[in-house]
Amino acid sequence: MKTSPKNIKGVMEDRLPKKVVQALKAAGEVAEGMNYSAYLVGGLVRDLLLGVENLDVDITVEGEGIAFAEKLAQRLSGRVKGITRFGTAIVTLRGGFKIDVATARREYYERPAALPTVQKSSIREDQFRRDFTINAMAIKLNPGEFGKLIDFFAGERDLKRGVVRALHKKSFLDDPTRIFRAVRFSERYQFKIDEGTKDLIKQATNLAMFDELTIERVRDELVLILSEENPARAIKKMAELHELKFIHPRIKLNKQLRKLLGNLEEVLSWFRSSFPKEKPSPWLIYFSALLRGLTLKEARAACQRFHLSRKDEEKVIKGKEGVSRKLRELGKEKPRPSQIYLQLESLPLESLLVVMARASRIVRERISLYLRELRRARLKVTGDDLKELGLRPGPKFAELLKKTLIAKLDGSLKTKEDELNYVKMNISRMRR
Ligand code: CTP
DSSP: OOOOOOBOHHHHHHHSOHHHHHHHHHHHHHHHHTTOEEEEETHHHHHHHHTOOOOOEEEEEESOHHHHHHHHHHHTTOEEEOOOTTSOEEEEOTTSOEEEEEEOEEEEOSSTTSOOEEEEOOHHHHHHTSSBGGGOOEEEOSTTTTTBEEOTTOHHHHHHHTEEOBSSTTHHHHOTHHHHHHHHHHHHHTOEEOHHHHHHHHHHHHHOOOOHHHHHHHHHHHHHHHHSSOHHHHHHHHHHTTOHHHHOTTOOOOHHHHHHHHHHHHHHHHHHHHOTTOOOOHHHHHHHHHTTTSOHHHHHHHHHHTTOOHHHHHHHHHTTTTHHHHHHHHTSSSOOHHHHHHHHTTOOHHHHHHHHHHSOHHHHHHHHHHHHTGGGOOOSSOHHHHHHTTOOSSHHHHHHHHHHHHHHHTTSOOSHHHHHHHHHHHHHHHHO
């Protein structure tokens, strides 16, 4: 392990916005004045070398991180926020630009997956506690050495070869979220996961422990993976590395799930091109797909274990509950538009897209009709019109409006007058 003498100041100046380079130079000068060393670390270093845009500035200092953050904020007329007992803080600049500051530290874990206990240390130790070699490079910021690439673990070589490699054997036990991060980076950059690292992941899937805090962080990682460009491929990779059992022991990448994933890709690409303004959460859709083989009760338990919001849990459940029956109804010969509407109206968009991915070609067309037209159908008569006709708001009121909408969907009411006449006819029937 040697320190690379390479200097990438030129790359920084070429690829980063001027404002960021100036802030980094200022950080180096502030550190120098305090007799500290400051380094740019983490994802930005990796992406800078890859030529990928990233503006998440993480600075680690050998010294007192918080005192440094305060001086840096003064120098750049910014503010310090979010100070933690781990020696981290955020410097926010005018215009909302943020710099994350940390104190170089060595974390040791009293038990696997526990909150780290922090000790101040050198940049080398700080980098050694990180997840992968490609994320464990630093760039020195002090004047005179500005731009010097610090690469103790051959991260640059792995970047060039396209390899995700853990830094040490205990990495995944220290932090089980890394089991998913490996897949995320490998997917994002189309990198291979090093064979030894794959073995460590598989071992960790049997040994790693999840306390409540870790579960939430695992959920956050899952959300990120399933929000990257090709979630289906990521899921296949997770399956190869035995990671799916972390989500639920009964999730298997079997024929049914493979087919669903393939169909989802088609359905989502159709949906995105047809409705570019609507943004259903892809992660929730793929998370629902993963739970396809579970019972409703198991799916609910999985959602609760990952502390999904109530709303998200409902979306998952609605993409499962009674779906076979709905698909049967929708598959019947020549359904009326209102029949299609009534089967689908209660489904949130994400659930609807999962249902669509499970549907036959003909049913998909019917769902597509719902998405393109039926769900947007609105009456011209309003609640006020009904009040003028002497009706008081209440369940009957809503029932009547719905009945009118159904008649409209099926094409028998064209104008507002048609609607009003229909309403009046029904009122007199109700009164009879
Ligand atoms: N890190 C780690 N283990 C984790 C999470 C983060 O070692 N479980 C380290 C890595 O060095 C990473 C840095 O903290 O580069 C910043 O973490 P994060 O912002 O999550 O990742 P990025 O690498 O910046 O990736 P992204 O581009 O997805 O933000």
